[in-house]
Amino acid sequence: MSHISLETAAAPVSRARTWIRGSRAEFLLAPSMLYYLALLVLPSLAFCVVSFYGKSDTGFFDGVFTTRNYVRALGDKFYLASLWLTLRISIETTAACLLLGYPAAYFLSKIGPAARKKLIVLLLFPLLLSTVIRVYGWIALLGRRGIVNQLLISSGATDQPIAMLYTEGAVLVGLISILLPYMIINITNTLITIDPSLKEAAAIHGASPLRVFLKVTLPLSRAGMVSGAVTVFTIAMSTYIISFLLGGPRVKLMGNLIFDATASFNWPMGAALSVVLVLSTTASCAVLMQFLGKNSYGAAR
């Protein structure tokens, strides 16, 4: 009658009361919640409030409510041009990462799991390095006396160094290089979850390999493309170090204007530009998700 003795042993175990359970757990949450309140929520709220004040030459702000900062941020050609440039470069980066990242992700999803793991680690390693290091690599490559120009001149392709650094193109290359791993990883993770029998079902019912891809693989990997695109786009929108080091003073993204406003002690303007940047990023992501669509395919039973 061994099963009976097992049952009697099991019953009290399920009634054992662990130390951390139910409402007692809330106390463990308190320190991190307080920390977030003090260092994330309050600073953000204060920042939003400050965006509605005027600037002050003596303090941080004048304490008088105004919408002037927003009127300028959204009305002034200078700021609007920067917002547009930021959006354009971010969209271009996202599109380039999708185009470059999808084939690589597709390749990674087709190889064996052991080789895939090694190649994914190779993508994760750069993400753990400081952004400045990765930007510096491009400066070394693209600079006036950089490696690309050295090679071009020594091979006789040109006798004058070509100006590649401090252009919009350099910023774009830097952003793509730094953000591409996010896209590849996101798409790969979705591709490997697609049931291979779906592709077989498509093939056996008459779909050529190209149509299997277009009708099954591509639509089912949309979730990975959306999450990859949102990640890349969001980070690109708030770029300032990459654009500063690779684009120089001519490529003024919203991030650079926020930096400049802060550096000239115009806190309210910096705050208003930040709010505009966050809201336009959020709105663009919403549009992006609408555009690429969400995977609902009906409610689960």
Added chain:
Amino acid sequence: MAIVEVSNISKQYNKSWAVDRTSLTIADGSFFSLLGPSGSGKTTLLRLIAGFLRPDTGEIRIGGQVVNDVPPHKRNIGMVFQQYALFPHRTVLDNVAFGLEMRGSGRAERERLAREALEMVRMSGREAAFPRELSGGQQQRIAIARSIAARPAVWLLDEPLSALDRKLRVEMQSELRSLQQLLGITTIYVTHDQEEALAMSDGIAIFRDGRIAQQGTPLELYERPVDAFVADFLGSANLLDGTATRAPQGWCVDIEGMRFPLARDANVSDREQVRLAIRPERLDLLRWDGHTAGAGLPASVESLVYLGSDLRVQLRTRGGSRLIARAPSRSDLASLEVGHEILAVWRPEEAVVVAH
């Protein structure tokens, strides 16, 4: 519709032969089952016929044409997958119309044929639903509709009923069979359930270790298994070892000191060690006092189990062999009790000599 011929096909996986020099001919319009335990090669053979795998040796012909180098999408096959493999991002109608869309039918045409297929599986009215909104049984029907909507030449079914509960499974068996007869489509059905194979098929091939152990009609396989594996796999069989003897009235076999006549057509030689396979329901049990000599194998009742309308009796012979007999529970055997002595008897033609 087409005849499917497989000749001398082999496929190696990780240095072992998943399918080993197998040949098979499946008649036009017939329902053929590939039966065997898991890992026996039946699924691999199905995937070779589908074109998902390329054979290492041999030829596959569909409708007389060699298809070894024809990719799956050009083989004109319909297939039902084990876990249905419905496209989650397409509605029921778009799932069913998939094959027609790939074959280039116009929208109106493919919707008409898809609705027709849905009607055949009695799923009209759920055209706009997505697969995940349907129950397992409903998804199954959609998968069936998708596989037949484009009227393929060959229909492959890969253990399609294994995920259903028993009641639904039996219901679907007869539906699949009548659908197959309605369409007259050459059908290859992979299953590990012998009852399913026996109930549905015109022909069965039993797989073992990548090779076909025996093929034939359900009746042939059941009544004349070539070896113990086939006998045991197609419904359990009692196996009795004995020695063949030539007696004046014909071939006999000596088992545990008793002599039993063999069927007239038994192919044995004198003093040969033989193994007999006898179906549990073909074994008759006679009440016995345990002493008087009788024409039967003496045994005692070890245990009795009532399984619905069946009575199963487990016996131990004097020589230590274990036998199982099966009888309707309303038969006179119902009065048996554990410990009773009985004589097990059978008609000579019910005992099949099988290979060791």
Added chain:
Amino acid sequence: MSLSDHLFPARTGEPRVSLQMVALGTATVFAYGIILLPIAVIIICSFNPSSALIFPPERLSLRWYWEFLATDDMINGLMWSILIAVVSAIAAVLLGTMAAVALVRGRFPLKGLINALLLTPLIFPGLILGVALLLYFQMLNAPLLARVTAAHILLGIPFVVRSVISSLDLFDIRIEEAAIIHGASPVRAFFKVTLPSIQPGIVAGAIFAFVVSFGEINATLFLTGPGLSTLPIQIYSQIQYGSEQVIVAAASTVQMGLVVVLIVVLERLFGLSVTTASR
């Protein structure tokens, strides 16, 4: 099975699979090139003996590593970076582990929302966090070390929360209950049984918090100041104003080396995949 079969287990009998894989492989090499080329260039250039970035170097030398060690700003930056990363990793582990345990074990409303809030620093733009915190700290007149460390703790917590939650999800709570049945007090059972079991998750979270702090620049740039700057900030200002560019390559390689060592330690000691905790 041939090598190519092993690498690309074919699922369909499509004869052009290999051609397709060659095309995809080429695209993959290109994508990896864009990602890894600048990193490779830095490593190679850091062994360049001359003060110009000559590629490929005519011979290899450790000159710029010696220069790095002899540059006070760089060494100070490295020391501050290590100190801040260690302190913020420890603090992030304490706060993050408690929050993760609470989220997995507790029963209270708005759990999903709280979980999302805890992960916000992952998606919050570093630039805006930096500027907002700078204003906040200026108004509070907070000391520099506290500013940087506080921000880095915030950025580390999500990594700890996520890796500890995934460890806790794998831990069978009945083991803790069994310890209590066999006489351990609930507190003791938690510390003697549960905590050791989720240790890999905690260590992985700590290492990620360390690495994030060690390389962070977007927010940090606003929070450092005279007398206190981290290694990435030193590299940044050296790129902008420095006359000796190659020392940047050496400094960068030093940072990479430290990250590699930590990841190898993580994999060796705990057999963890770095894929589990990255975003």
